[in-house]
Each structure stands twice: as C-alpha cells, then as structure tokens.
Amino acid sequence: MFTGIIQAVGSVAGRELRGGDLRLTIRSNQLPLADVQLGDSIATNGVCLTVVELTGDGYVADVSRETLALSTLSDLAVGSRVNLEKALTLSTPLGGHLVSGHVDGVGTILERREEARSIRFLVEAPKTLARYIAHKGSICVDGASLTVNGVDGNRFDLNIVPHTQQETITADYRPGSRVNLEVDLLARYLERLLLGEQAAEPAQPASGVTMALLAERGFLR
Template structure:
C-alpha cells in the first residue's frame, strides 16, 4: 500500500526483455533506499513493483505481462523520469489517500493551462473507469494522489499546486501524454458489494450494476 505522496523522481537506467515480459533498472534519485530489502515494494509511476536487486544507485524490478498491458511502463525509454514512493508503514503520515499500486488503465492528458500559480489539467479516462471518478473524489495519476475538481462524462480536471508540479513528473505532461490511472478503492469495492449474491455469478450470466439494481437499493429513481 502507498499514500500517493511522491517521495522522489527517479529515471529508467536499463530495460531487458525476458521471455516476453520486462525487467527494469531504475535509478532512485534522492529516494533513500537504506531500509529497502529484496522483496520490498516501490511504486514506480503508480505501479507497485517488487525489488529483485539493489545495485547501489537504485533497484531492479520485473514487470509482468498484465502490468505491461494496463500501464505505461511498456512505453518507458532509458532516461525517462518516473515518480517513486516506498510502501507505507504504520508510522507513515497518510497525506494522500490509500493507493494499492494496481493501475486500472491509462488516461490521456487533453489540455494544460496556468491557473494562478497552479496548473490545471483536463484528462480523459477510459469509458469503463469513468463511473469511478467523482467530483472532489481522489484519483491516483502516475502514483500521485490528486483531487478531482470537475467531472464531465469520462473527462475530469485536476488542479496541481506548484510544489507537486515541480517535485513529480507532472511537470512534463502535455496534451497527448498517457498516464497511469488508479481509481479510488472504495468505489470499486462498493460496486462489487452492491452486486450482493450476484457477485458469485459469472459475468457472462450476470447483468452487473444495472438501473434496476440501483433502484432496488435506493440509489436510483426513474
């Protein structure tokens, strides 16, 4: 688990293809690895990666086919910057929100403009994830815990303060940038819980969360 508060910006040092999946060497920048051991988790652009080697100036991690298919890690090139955060402990301040490091999909940056000293971004989520994004709710973008300012269909806006822009890879975002998106965990669990006994039925047989189901539980009126 992570907090979504980026601790450092690292960079991709090497990429190795191994039997179809990927091994990455990541330079850790100012991230202190003194207490990191093999098997520990480090969020890299919001993806929970397991440390498999510690060469001294960073770490190596394996990236599965599932992660490559659902995140931007496959497109990273040597030299690219990445957001880094070590896994939280019971003594960690929860300055953001609880983040699992399990990316749900890719969102696209549509626009960027200055808003006072902050930067305002408009992004578009995949249609299947739009229902989990709420006004003033939380999202995780490339590992950073952020608050949603506006929602319009699958599009949503984020207002990023100067410190966050400067201390993360958000400074490099421009229209067309693909970013890792993790939606709020509570929304996912709530959807599953509302299915009740239907949750045990195969997706090919169940109707999922329908208007009828929402009405039955008092969440929808025709």
C-alpha cells in the same frame, strides 16, 4: 499499499527485454533505500513493482506482460522520469489516500493550460472507469494522489499546484501524454458490495451496478 504521496522522482537507467517481459533499472539519489530489502515493493509511476536487486543508487524490478499491457511502463525509455513511493508502514502518515499500486487503466492528457501558478490538465479516462471518478474525489495518476476538480463523462480535470509540480513528474505532461490511473479503492469495493448475491453469478454483458439495481437495494426512491 501506498499513500499516493510521491517520495522522490527517479529515472530509468536500464531497460532490458527478457523473454517477452521487461526488466527495469531505476535510479534515484532522492529515494532513501537503506531500509529497502529484496522483495519489497516500490510504486513506480503508480505500479507496484517488486525489488529484485539493489544497485546502491536505485533498484531493479521485473515487469510482467500483463503489467506492460495494462500500464504505461512499456512506454518508458532510458532517461524517462518516474514517480517513486515506497510501501507504507503503520507509522506512515496517510497524507493522500489508500492506493494499491494496481493500475485500473491508462488515461490520456487532452489539454494543458497555465492557471496562475498552477497547471490545469484535462484527462480522458477509459469509459469503463468513468463511474468511479467523482467531483472532488481522489484519483491516483502515475502514483500521485490528486483531487478531481471536475468531471464530464469520462473526462476529468486536475489542478496541479507548484509544490506538486516540483515533487512529481506532472509538470512533464503534455497533450497526448499517457498516464497510469488507479481509482479510489472504496469506490470499487462499494460497487462489488452493492451487487449482493449477484456478485457470485457469472458476468453478463450488462452486469454491474445499474439504476435498477440501486432502486432494488433501496438507494433510490
């Protein structure tokens, strides 16, 4: 588990294709690694990766085919900057929100505009994720816990303040940039809970939480 509070920005120092998947070497002089052991997890642009080797100034991790298909890690080149966060402990302040490091989908930056000292981004999410994105709710973008400032269908906007620009890779985003998205864990579990006994049934083309289901459960009057 993670908090979505980025601890350091690193860069891709090595990229090696191995039998259809990928091995990444990440370098960061900012991320403290003294307490990191082989097998520990580090969120890399929001993707929970397992450390398989420590290099002194970074770590090596393998990326599976599934992760490559569901995230932007396949886009990374040597020199690409990445957000980094070590797994939380019981003493870690929960400054953001609970993040699993399991990417739900890839979004696209549609617009970027300066707004005083902040940067405002318009992001398009996959339509399947739209129901989990709420005005003033939390969303994880490339591992960073951010507040949704507005929602219109499957598009939402973010306001990135100067501190976040300095401590993450968000200032690098341009129209067309692809970003990893993880929706709020509570929203996903709540949807599953609302299905009740239907959750045990095979998925149907129109399955999920519908207005009819909400009315049946007493949530609508």
